[in-house]
Amino acid sequence: MHFEIAYKWVFLLLPLPLLVYLLLPAMRKRRMALIVPFFDTAATVSHTRKTKRGWVSRRNIPAWLAMLLCWIGLLCAASSPRYVGKPQKKIKTVRSFMIAADISFSMAETDWVIEGKRMSRWGAVKSIMKDFVRNRKSDQMGLVMFATNAYLQAPLTRDLPTIAWLMDETEVGMAGQMTSIGTAIAYCVKVFKEDTVKQKNILLLTDGVDAGTDILPLDAAQAAKKDSIVIYTLGIGKAKGSGGYDLDEKTLREIAAATDGKYFNAMNEGQLKQVYATLDKLQPVEYEEETYKPVTLLYYYPLAATVLLALLFLLIAAVISIFRPAR
Template sequence: MLDESKYSWLSLEWFTPTGFQSFDWAFPIFLYALPLVLILFLLKWLIGTKIKQKLPVALPKQDIERSWTSYLRVIPNLFTALALAMLIVALARPQRTNEEVEQWTEGIDIVLIIDTSESMQIEDFKPNRLEAAKQTARDFINGRFQDRIGLVIFSGDAYSLSPLTTDYELLGSFIDTEVDFGKIENRGTAIGSAIATGTNRMTESTAASKVMILLSDGDNTAGNIDPITAAELAAAYGIKIYTIGIGKDGKVPYGKDFFGRPNYIENTLDETTLRKIAEIGDGQFYRASDNEALSNVFSLIDQYEKAEIKETRYKNTTDFYPIYAKWGLVFFILFMLSKSTFVSNVLED
């Protein structure tokens, strides 16, 4: 970084490539005039050699060698060229802009509730319902910004896998290693207990928006809390509930027989209850029958539940054209001094 103190303009660093690359230019079009300075003085020299008067003098050959002092005559022209170049750079107005951004967000607290019952092994999703749900949950989490997210899993019981946190890497690790069919021993589908567990995680939340996303593929067959009652309790805490029914109705592939052929079982889903839960929670119900549909559902929810991000930008612009204007003045003064001295009057061969 170039020094910007009182006498820093005397530094030769202002003429280095690094110095020029650090600038923004308000009027960069002027920089195209720099080559014209060189062309101008080249033309001046060519024209001068053609029209300059010459005095024929007869001298011995050994006396007509050019003296080094004859080169001093170019010094005034050099100072003139440098003065013009500095003027052009100053007109291009070199500057630096520092931009500071203040950003804050009204965070959202989100609890993901994932069904891990045996029926989530059904393979109408690839590779199965649970793995599809896990991948979609990972993508959803990675797309959030400064939102606290918690995880609840359930089958015959509900289990709070992670408290509300912004450590998305930790959440991803939990999804990879802890969300599986063997985590909860009791079999069944305790939807009411899952909602109650998620609500318990939200009781001390002070977030502007609290959201619960429930993903299940079956009927409420376990637990000691009715899903509708649990939904009403969540609504009392101001929690919005989205419900996602996962899976197809009718015969679906589940495991393989002795010969490696897929077995088919009859699948049902209590869509009515899931719709009612979403209605009570002022959210929406979605039905997903394959991986793409599930991904689209989470994308919709992601769009609906965006935190309000406020951003304030500050720009501080510093101009550096006075530095080059000062150098231009210095070179002009040197030109005036040199052109009145012997330097410009050196005899030419």
Template sequence: MYTLNTPWVLILLPLPLLIYWLVPPYRQRSDALRLPFFRSLARATGSEIRQGATVLARPRIHMGAAIAIWCLTVLALATPVRLGDPQEITRAKRDVVLAIDISGSMDARDFPGPDKTRIQRLEAVRGVVAGFVERRQGDRMALIVFGSQAFVQAPLTEDLDTVLALLEQTEVGMAGPHTALGDALGLAIRTFEASDIDQRLLILLSDGNDTASRMSPINAADIAAQKSVEIYAIGVGDPDATGEDRLDQTVLADIAKRTGGQDFFAGDTESLEEIYTRIDDLVPRETETLSWRPRQDLSYLCLGLAVSLGLLVMAHGVFRRRITA
């Protein structure tokens, strides 16, 4: 399919005709010999008496070439383009960041599994989160792990297979034994700033309270709210424990409330799966389809034809004068 980027330029096509009608021909004065018997001389020679000013006639081939050159020049200014086949790109309308606690307490083997046997906390979390990621095909996801420090394990990407592979390689203690909950929130906010997508969801999972952050979780939650980041906080630890291993569900609830999200507590693998399923229902996967057609500019062809035609006309004129001479 062919189209013009600036079709209004075609109104210039009749411009030479308007100039021909409105602008008088060029006149050049020349010396003349006045004869009292001019009419008699004209009759004797069989010449026709005309006005002194004449417009030199041009060969028809030159006129045709001039018209063609003008039309090609105007067409080039109108920017003809060839449109390719429609191309469609589907991209996510929501960015999701998974922030997972891998502090030393996640190594505890006290989490009831599907068959009610006690398994490692992180092992249970990995299995459930992997199923959640597989259901979110089409979303852009990032993976953040945190212990004494927070790290981006996988930046925002639509390659969820890579996210799953990195999640599978995550081990307890990789980021240190303590829990830097506030720093993890801050790192998630910086991760979202690299994206131009407005819908931002952070799913935070932790089994303890904040013991190593430079920024308090509440301050980080306030900043997240200002950045339109919605936080869903999940607690998987033991609220009755003491010291660093005690799960502070109150802080998680406050974090979620300040950003318009929700907080959850999972006491076993089954309830953890239900939580991620519920989150899946609350914030379903959304995508948008962008359509475009590749455009190839053809102006150079019109200009090339115009220049070639002009050169041929010039060559024809030179050849014609030589023959006449």
């Protein structure tokens, strides 16, 4: 870091008090005077020169010096002295990524094996997705959890560790039993209405079929398309009618196609990791950097010194006036 004065032109005001002293007329004071008829005689006897002014103040050198130092201190504070560090790069958000995750009861099925441990579908998704979330460095991300209803678990934010933590705290069944895919998409679109970032994406994860109780998935996808939102759909498990799973791949493909997205399917840990790797390629992390300099302001040091100097001078003047002998 190096020292810098932001407003050097402030010191051009340094001679201002002198100009005021020279250009403005002297301050006049009125005092009581005693008129006596023998004034001329008394002045002659005492050899005192008569003047037109009855009182002339003496120059108070300490007071002038104190005021000069205070003026210099105020100018130093107004010039904004500071320590400035080296220019640094700041990552600017360029994309919003909303994760819409199915937490209906079917996600509680313990038919996945991660690192040799059997766990539920939702547990497997969480364990692998946390790394995906943390790696989306320049993105702002949000969480929408859905089942019978959809709700916002985390608003759009760049605090990705918090997103991963909130996902880890979410459990199956918190939003109901059924799967309302259309409602989830519509809710994400609603959240994006308040977002000013142009690139908007939804990652929709589900292992079921839309319950069809509210908004149809394709209608919600068309609304997302109008707002330039790309939806990537991820089906967990096997397709409907192929081994007992109830996954509607056809609808998920249509949702992705309607928004220029892509459909993925994952039936195990390896495939799920591959899905996230593919997403990273399709939507690579982008950086728009803003240059900024870390600044530490120092104006309060000369300002504090000026205030202390003025208080000290007033205190000394008060003490002198108290103990000064009467004339």
